[in-house]
Every structure is written in C-alpha cells, then in structure tokens.
Amino acid sequence: MTFFHCATCxxxxxxxxxxxxxxxxxxDARQYVPPSGQAWRTLDDxxxxxxxxxxxxxxxxxxxxxxxxxxxxxxxxVPAGDRFVMWDCLPLVDxxxxxxxxxxxxxxxxxxxHPHYYTGMADWAHRFDCPVFLHADDREWITRPDDAIELWExxxxxxxxxxxxxxxxxxxxxxxxxxxxxxxxxLSGDIVQVxxxxxxxxxxxxxxxxxxxxxxxxxxxxxxLEPYAFDTIYGAWWGTLIGGDGKAIVERSxxxxxxxxxxxxx
Ligand SMILES: [Zn+2]
Ligand SMILES: [Zn+2]
Numbered sequence: 001m002t003f004f005h006c007a008t009c010x011x012x013x014x015x016x017x018x019x020x021x022x023x024x025x026x027x028d029a030r031q032y033v034p035p036s037g038q039a040w041r042t043l044d045d046x047x048x049x050x051x052x053x054x055x056x057x058x059x060x061x062x063x064x065x066x067x068x069x070x071x072x073x074x075x076x077x078v079p080a081g082d083r084f085v086m087w088d089c090l091p092l093v094d095x096x097x098x099x100x101x102x103x104x105x106x107x108x109x110x111x112x113x114h115p116h117y118y119t120g121m122a123d124w125a126h127r128f129d130c131p132v133f134l135h136a137d138d139r140e141w142i143t144r145p146d147d148a149i150e151l152w153e154x155x156x157x158x159x160x161x162x163x164x165x166x167x168x169x170x171x172x173x174x175x176x177x178x179x180x181x182x183x184x185x186x187l188s189g190d191i192v193q194v195x196x197x198x199x200x201x202x203x204x205x206x207x208x209x210x211x212x213x214x215x216x217x218x219x220x221x222x223x224x225l226e227p228y229a230f231d232t233i234y235g236a237w238w239g240t241l242i243g244g245d246g247k248a249i250v251e252r253s254x255x256x257x258x259x260x261x262x263x264x265x266x
Pocket of ligand 1: 006008009010011023027031
C-alpha cells in the first residue's frame with residue numbers, strides 16, 4: 001500500500017496499491033487537470049526529491065517545500081501559548097524541520113483554510129499528535145479521512161490565545177480565515193486573495209480558471225470579518241503579505257469588485 005499525492009494540487013489519498021482513478025479536487029472547476037494528464041507522486045517520491053524549509057514570514061515563521069511541489073503550499077506557525085497552531089498545511093513531513101518545530105514547542109493544532117491545503121494534514125497531525133480543524137461544509141473534499149480531523153460547524157471557532165477561525169465561504173463553502181488578535185493579523189489563505197497590488201485584495205470562486213464570485217458572496221466575506229480588527233494580511237504563498245491597513249483594503253476591494261460587476265471599471 002502506497003500513499004499517492006496528486007502532482008497538480010498535492011492532495012494525499014488513503015493508501016492504495018495503485019494510483020486513484022482521478023483527483024476530485026483537480027476535476028473540480030476550482031483546480032484543473034493539466035493538458036499532459038493526471039499525474040501522481042508517491043510519498044517516497046516526495047521524500048527523495050523535496051525538503052521542507054522553515055524561515056521567517058512577517059511576524060511568523062513559515063514552512064514550505066523546496067523545491068516547490070504542487071501549488072507551492074506554505075504554512076505559517078502561529079504562536080498559541082507555548083506551542084503553535086499550524087495555519088494551512090503542506091504535503092511532506094520532513095523529519096529535520098519537524099524536529100525543529102518540536103524544539104520550538106511543537107504544534108497544538110492544525111487549522112486549514114480550504115481543501116487546496118488539506119494535502120499532508122494527516123501525516124502532520126500524527127507527527128505532533130494534534131487535531132486538524134476543517135470546516136464541515138468542505139468535508140466532501142477530504143481525500144484521506146483520519147481520526148485527527150475535527151470538523152467544525154457554524155461561523156466561528158475560538159482556538160484560544162486570541163486566535164479565531166472565521167468561515168467566510170466564497171472560494172469554498174467552508175472557506176476559512178484565521179484572525180490573530182494579538183498581532184492584529186488576518187491569515188487569509190486564498191479566501192481573501194493577496195494580489196500583486198498590495199493596496200487591494202481579490203476575490204474569486206476559481207483562481208486558476210478565473211471564475212468570479214457573485215457580489216453577495218463577496219459582501220458575505222466582508223460581513224464575516226466585520227467584528228475583527230486587523231492591519232496585516234497574510235495570503236496563501238511565500239511573500240504574499242499586506243503590511244498594514246488590511247481591514248480598509250478588504251472593504252474598498254469589495255466595493256471595487258461590486259462596481260466592476262456593474263460595469264464600473266476602475
Ligand atoms: Zn489534484
Ligand atoms: Zn484554493
């Protein structure tokens with residue numbers, strides 16, 4: 001039995017003798033099967049070709065895969081008392097980097113914005129004996145069910161230490177962001193997308209395939225964030241940081257988006 005990862009999105013599947021027939025995440029309109037066809041990598045392939053790296057990312061430490069794999073997932077280690085919440089996840093557990101995280105206190109939990117970051121969550125949860133918080137509305141996209149997964153329902157989930165999971169929806173029904181009250185930071189995955197112009201953010205149903213969201217979904221994201229104060233925004237990939245004024249940027253970006261849908265281009 002082998003763990004197979006989708007080479008395009010990084011999803012890991014329940015172990016099997018042969019690769020799965022398809023990757024449901026890539027068959028979906030929010031991802032894609034490349035023209036060269038569906039491809040797979042075994043966990044051993046990943047271990048031999050990739051390493052993890054840990055390095056500072058704004059106020060946090062980030063963890064990524066080097067050379068990048070799949071969509072280039074990057075996780076953030078968010079202080080939670082003596083340990084960390086790992087925000088979002090990545091395909092491979094590299095012993096060296098995992099040991100380093102352990103030395104710094106280890107993981108209290110893993111929390112993930114949406115299915116494009118589920119990837120190696122079960123292996124990370126087993127390494128640190130911690131739960132994985134996923135929004136229940138996205139349960140159909142779990143490709144490797146595991147006892148460590150805790151599905152949460154409703155609009156918010158308090159993780160303690162000033163950390164709150166907020167369901168924003170949009171890109172996925174259970175699309176979640178993490179609010180860090182102490183650092184006045186919003187960790188947004190690609191639910192609120194940090195774009196090249198750091199004075200603005202973007203909102204989409206499908207990023208690679210450029211399918212927009214209806215105005216009501218974007219308004220719902222702004223409404224969900226309304227009670228929370230934040231200055232900085234951390235997006236889904238290395239270096240996608242907004243350094244300040246984050247709340248106003250989200251609000252005016254929603255207005256710009258709604259205007260564009262009405263034909264009022266900037
Ligand atoms: Zn895939
Ligand atoms: Zn995504």
